[in-house]
Amino acid sequence: MNHIKRIATPALLAIAIASLTACGNNDRNDADMDPAVTDTTADTAAQTGTGMDPALGDNNNTANPDEAAALGVLNAINEHEIATSEQALAKGVTGPVADYARMMIDQHGQNRTQTSALGADADAQDAQAQRQQAEQERAALDQLEGEAYSKAYVDAMVKGHGDALTALDQKLIPAAEREEVRRHLTTTREHVAQHLEQARALQSGTSGE
Numbered sequence: 001m002n003h004i005k006r007i008a009t010p011a012l013l014a015i016a017i018a019s020l021t022a023c024g025n026n027d028r029n030d031a032d033m034d035p036a037v038t039d040t041t042a043d044t045a046a047q048t049g050t051g052m053d054p055a056l057g058d059n060n061n062t063a064n065p066d067e068a069a070a071l072g073v074l075n076a077i078n079e080h081e082i083a084t085s086e087q088a089l090a091k092g093v094t095g096p097v098a099d100y101a102r103m104m105i106d107q108h109g110q111n112r113t114q115t116s117a118l119g120a121d122a123d124a125q126d127a128q129a130q131r132q133q134a135e136q137e138r139a140a141l142d143q144l145e146g147e148a149y150s151k152a153y154v155d156a157m158v159k160g161h162g163d164a165l166t167a168l169d170q171k172l173i174p175a176a177e178r179e180e181v182r183r184h185l186t187t188t189r190e191h192v193a194q195h196l197e198q199a200r201a202l203q204s205g206t207s208g209e
Contacts, residue, residue, distance in 0.1 A: 063119030063181070070175035071120035072127030074188065077164050078112040080134035084160075087138060088153045096202055097150050100157070104195070111188055118181055126171075154202045161196035165189065 063071060085101035085108075093101060121127060137156060144152050168189045176182040 068121035069124035
């Protein structure tokens with residue numbers, strides 16, 4: 001009987017030790033899976049703002065009303081230069097004047113696309129007024145033919161680009177709040193100034209023959 005007890009005692013001790021070890025492991029696993037710990041980690045990540053701020057993206061892509069109106073005016077100018085130059089080609093202008101007209105269609109078309117992408121408001125009051133004035137000017141030009149039209153077209157380009165520079169300096173560029181809009185308007189001003197000088201060169205030379 002004593003022999004049985006001596007054998008049983010070490011076996012029981014081994015079983016007890018194994019049970020305690022298993023309990024310890026379960027306790028550690030429970031701690032690892034504690035939902036409170038997971039929630040705290042999620043809260044900390046939210047507070048530190050590790051994700052992208054959606055408001056920042058929205059602010060960068062949205063024009064305020066004044067800025068959108070300024071871009072709308074610029075696009076009304078673009079549309080006028082394109083439409084007037086298309087009219088000039090339809091009227092049969094030739095030589096350097098025809099080259100200038102094609103350049104206007106191409107470059108103002110590109111600018112119109114870029115301006116629209118920045119959030120231009122075509123329905124803004126100033127944009128509508130600019131568009132209405134442009135339509136009247138094109139209607140007056142349409143009454144002319146031949147050499148008279150060619151000269152009047154060049155004169156209109158000189159006046160139109162001069163007026164555009166004034167608008168950019170006094171109204172459009174000051175209305176820009178986003179840096180990308182300011183850069184676009186500043187670059188546009190450089191191009192408009194070049195167009196003005198080219199139109200003046202045509203004005204002081206031949207009318208397009």
